[in-house]
Amino acid sequence: MDIATRVYNHKWKIDPIVRSLIDTDFYKLLMCQSVFRNKPDTRVVFSLINRSDKVPLARLIDEGELREQLDHIRSLSLSRGESTWLRGNTFYGKRQMFRPDFMEWFEGLRLPPYHLERRGDQYELTFEGSWPEVMLWEIPALAVLMELRSRAVLDDMGRFELQVLYARAMTRVWEKIEQLRDIDGLSIADFGTRRRHSFLWQDWCAQAMMEGLGDKFTGTSNCLIAMRREVEAIGTNAHELPMVYSALAEDDAGLARAPYDVLSDWHEEHDGNLRIILPDTYGTKGFLDNAPDWLAGWTGIRIDSGDPAGGAETAIQWWQERGEDPRAKRVIFSDGLDVEKIRELHGQFADRLNVSFGWGTLLTNDFRGLVPDDALAPFSLVCKAVSANGKPTVKLSDNPEKAMGPAEQIERYKRVFGVGHQESMDVIV
Amino acid sequence: MDIATRVYNHKWKIDPIVRSLIDTDFYKLLMCQSVFRNKPDTRVVFSLINRSDKVPLARLIDEGELREQLDHIRSLSLSRGESTWLRGNTFYGKRQMFRPDFMEWFEGLRLPPYHLERRGDQYELTFEGSWPEVMLWEIPALAVLMELRSRAVLDDMGRFELQVLYARAMTRVWEKIEQLRDIDGLSIADFGTRRRHSFLWQDWCAQAMMEGLGDKFTGTSNCLIAMRREVEAIGTNAHELPMVYSALAEDDAGLARAPYDVLSDWHEEHDGNLRIILPDTYGTKGFLDNAPDWLAGWTGIRIDSGDPAGGAETAIQWWQERGEDPRAKRVIFSDGLDVEKIRELHGQFADRLNVSFGWGTLLTNDFRGLVPDDALAPFSLVCKAVSANGKPTVKLSDNPEKAMGPAEQIERYKRVFGVGHQESMDVIV
Structure with missing residues (x-):
């Protein structure tokens, strides 16, 4: 595989970034199975959050191209070989990690609709649906945005x-x-x-x-x-x-x-x-x-x-x-x-x-310093569950820079969980 | 073209190094045409000379593999597309640089036999035949030896x-x-x-x-x-x-x-x-x-x-x-x-x-310093006409380190051409 040639080819034809429902993190599937069993009907909204304001995603990435990539992901379903691998593989020494009822559901899954709107130099991108379905958007959505940004920067290069x-x-x-x-x-x-x-x-x-x-x-x-x-x-x-x-x-x-x-x-x-x-x-x-x-x-x-x-x-x-x-x-x-x-x-x-x-x-993604203006440096993009059955989610973590959620809820969570002073640390990636 | 993958593949199947009679220097063909017209019957011997004794070619390169590569070159003939390109192209602004009689001869050419013998850590490789035929061995012979040496060094790498x-x-x-x-x-x-x-x-x-x-x-x-x-x-x-x-x-x-x-x-x-x-x-x-x-x-x-x-x-x-x-x-x-x-x-x-x-x-060939012991550094290998109709050739050049030929003939040539003191310069490549 010659990466440079492939990237070069991206300039003249559409090339799907995410080509498989299992081009995702393994823990997503583990959690999905757990959610599918324990909380299948919870309505969850996932939302894209660009913690790096200085990267103007909506100026770099064409909205039409982004829609094409996201639409392509909605066309994906689990292939036979992928299903066989999930069913037949040993994960952490255990066979049949994924239960038959979950696999049957997963085999029939197509990802739910997305909502995309430009807001200034950023995109508002949200996914709403039943938790086990909508949670599988997180990784492909991030991967698509990261790679479209890479392509945008590489587009002028020989x-x-x-x-x-x-x-x-x-x-x-x-x-x-x-x-x-x-x-x-x-x-x-x-x-x-x-x-x-x-x-x-x-x-x-x-x-x-x-x-x-x-x-x-x-x-x-x-x-x-x-x-x-x-x-x-x-x-x-x-x-x-x-x-x-x-x-x-x-x-x-x-x-x-x-x-x-x-x-x-x-x-x-x-x-x-x-x-x-x-x-x-x-x-x-x-x-x-x-x-x-x-x-x-x-x-x-x-x-x-x-x-x-x-x-x-x-x-x-x-x-x-x-x-x-x-x-x-x-x-x-x-x-x-x-x-x-x-x-x-x-x-x-x-x-x-x-x-x-x-x-x-x-x-x-360590392309720091390799192109002018450091335009390929990684940046802090996340896609998080922001509400569940209409109620906002909160994350505090051990670094206040990573906290997420409405301010009054953050205060409530800090009180309930007894969180005192936290050291602030830069979030690079 | 992914070079590393190709080199990797060399490890498990034979891969011809020289695959075309025009994988050679352009001036060889220009000179060949001149020789074909002016001195077609001269008997010439070309010989490989490794000016870098420290590169033990015969220890690095398997004799059988070398023979396979050289035999493959003897199997080559000018392809139709190559002939068309030589006949139809404009070289230095001139059409039909290569005359029809030369092209007809070239289209029928197969390279003459070679003589290969191991002498200590080096190979003795010579080519004898009519000048226009035998002169076309120089470049492919050098290219084969250089690339087999590269492959030998790369063979242990992942x-x-x-x-x-x-x-x-x-x-x-x-x-x-x-x-x-x-x-x-x-x-x-x-x-x-x-x-x-x-x-x-x-x-x-x-x-x-x-x-x-x-x-x-x-x-x-x-x-x-x-x-x-x-x-x-x-x-x-x-x-x-x-x-x-x-x-x-x-x-x-x-x-x-x-x-x-x-x-x-x-x-x-x-x-x-x-x-x-x-x-x-x-x-x-x-x-x-x-x-x-x-x-x-x-x-x-x-x-x-x-x-x-x-x-x-x-x-x-x-x-x-x-x-x-x-x-x-x-x-x-x-x-x-x-x-x-x-x-x-x-x-x-x-x-x-x-x-x-x-x-x-x-x-x-600037791979200096890229592998241990500098084993891929270029070295000074040449393939020269050493005799013509049984008489030795001589080269002096402007650097005595590059002089070639029998000592007494070198003296004679220096006298005839009035060559006095020459500055000696290192021959790196």
């Missing part, structure tokens, strides 16, 4: 100029891989689907990791790439679950319980490496302090916001307080990683925990 | 490691092109066939030059690439002509005349930009001092050894002495060029002459 751009980007990724190779006992996965430069580029990065890191590369969050490249599909669960459960809570007591209800449902469905706590939705400290004892028996914790070393120390202390041995536990770091941070965190925690890394944007 | 190697090499070539782009009035051609890293790599470099340099890129010496990429085929004549003519001389007086006889034959056949003097075979200074006046009317001089700036000054002075205006003349630099040297020579001579550059090995 074919060999493009090839050299990719040559430089490949060299950069490979040099990162060469540095990671030297870390003993490293365990790292590709988590870069949502904010990738392009599909082909993510596929290239994943394959380079396979060759360059061998066993240290544990797999990819992207199901299509996992299937094609015959590596593990990696992922567990995300903020979406506690956000929607919490929005649905009838009162403050229900709200306080909601994040644990999520994991209680999850506990019934999954064991082993899928029992990973994502504790930061409404502040890690309070979440762990108030957690039921059975949660301390789970396999690990994913740290996705705030100071990662501080988060890992908090987790270690919590396990020790609950009589668990941290060395039998796993911590997954997945927020804003690059080589230096990975090396540092690994050095700090590898002999105290099982450490692994979900490496996202700076694996699959 | 697919993505290979891709990154090419990414680095592409970036390097592109950065050179970006520097050359800034030189006003530059005129540069690809002369890198014989010592290229590989065919696909030369093809990539030529295309990158097309895109990156626009009109500053005047064409390529490689006929196959010129045909496929629709650029000019570039070249005139080489040392081979005076070397064989001189070897055939009956006595010292004939020897002294031989280099001018060559150009007299050439003068009858060609005009304009093809009338380029290559004066250094037996020393530039003596050659020009003794040259007949009609030679000063030729279009230009190619400088292929010795100090290039000194050579250009000698040419300017000579033209002035003969009443010619150097600003109407062309000097082609073609020895050991890289970006710095090109920039320097251009700056020094562009307002005194028409300057152009034939950029060879450091365009199509």
Whole structure:
């Protein structure tokens, strides 16, 4: 596959960006199955949020082209081979991870309509529908916007100029891989689907990791790439679950319980490496302090916001307080990683925990400095559940810069979950 | 075309390196036509000479693979499309550059046998036959040995490691092109066939030059690439002509005349930009001092050894002495060029002459420093006419490091051509 040639060809014919319903993150499918069982009728709205105002998406991306890409995604359905792979594969050592009733539903699924409107230099893009259906829009919507933005920037470049751009980007990724190779006992996965430069580029990065890191590369969050490249599909669960459960809570007591209800449902469905706590939705400290004892028996914790070393120390202390041995536990770091941070965190925690890394944007979209005006630098685009059955969702996380939701609800959540002062950290990607 | 994938594929099936009789330098065909007319029955021996002892070709390259490649070249004949291109094309503004009788002969040609023997860590590879037939072995023989050596070094590398190697090499070539782009009035051609890293790599470099340099890129010496990429085929004549003519001389007086006889034959056949003097075979200074006046009317001089700036000054002075205006003349630099040297020579001579550059090995084979032990660095391999009708050939050039031939004949030639002290210069490529 010659990426530069393919990008060049994009200039003269329409080329669908997302070509498969499983070109998405594995945890989306795991969560979808859980939602399909536990909350199938909840009406949820997902909305695109560009946290980087300086990237004027609506000036860069033609609305017609965006509609074509989104319409194409609505035409997709699960192919026979994809269904076979989901039904027949072993995920995290378990066969038939996906139940027959879920698979039958998924095989019949087409994604629900989208609502697109230009607002100044940004697009308002929302998806409304039943939760299990509408949640599957998140990753393809992000991937389409990211890649259309890449194409817009690349559009003026000559074919060999493009090839050299990719040559430089490949060299950069490979040099990162060469540095990671030297870390003993490293365990790292590709988590870069949502904010990738392009599909082909993510596929290239994943394959380079396979060759360059061998066993240290544990797999990819992207199901299509996992299937094609015959590596593990990696992922567990995300903020979406506690956000929607919490929005649905009838009162403050229900709200306080909601994040644990999520994991209680999850506990019934999954064991082993899928029992990973994502504790930061409404502040890690309070979440762990108030957690039921059975949660301390789970396999690990994913740290996705705030100071990662501080988060890992908090987790270690919590396990020790609950009589668990941290060395039998796993911590997954997945927020804003690059080589230096990975090396540092690994050095700090590898002999105290099982450490692994979900490496996202700076694996699959590190084009920083490669074109004038840094026009290909990654930026912070998200697509989040913003309401459930008409009630707004809230996310706090361990970094106030990542907080989302109406101001008065944020205050209420902070009160209910006992969140005090939080350190503010730049959100790069 | 994805070079890394192709190189990777070389590991598991035989892949011919030279696939066309016109995958050769244009001047070979021009000289061949001249020889076909003027000296068709001369028996000539060409021989491979590795001036870089430190590259143990016979240890790197399997004899069986080398034979397969050479045998494949013997199976080639001119294709219909190639013949049409040679017959129908305009070269240097002239239609029907190749005469019908020559084309008919060329269409029927198969290359004559080769003689291959291992001697220690080197191969002895010779070609014997009628001059017009055997001379066409030079370029494909060199290209095969260069590329088999590249493949031998690349053989242990993984697919993505290979891709990154090419990414680095592409970036390097592109950065050179970006520097050359800034030189006003530059005129540069690809002369890198014989010592290229590989065919696909030369093809990539030529295309990158097309895109990156626009009109500053005047064409390529490689006929196959010129045909496929629709650029000019570039070249005139080489040392081979005076070397064989001189070897055939009956006595010292004939020897002294031989280099001018060559150009007299050439003068009858060609005009304009093809009338380029290559004066250094037996020393530039003596050659020009003794040259007949009609030679000063030729279009230009190619400088292929010795100090290039000194050579250009000698040419300017000579033209002035003969009443010619150097600003109407062309000097082609073609020895050991890289970006710095090109920039320097251009700056020094562009307002005194028409300057152009034939950029060879450091365009199509600059893999210096990209693998351990610098095992892909270019090296100095040549394939030369070593005898004609049983008499040894001699080359002196303007650099004693490039002298070739039996010692006593070298002394005789120096005496006949009045060559005194010569500055020795390193031969890198």
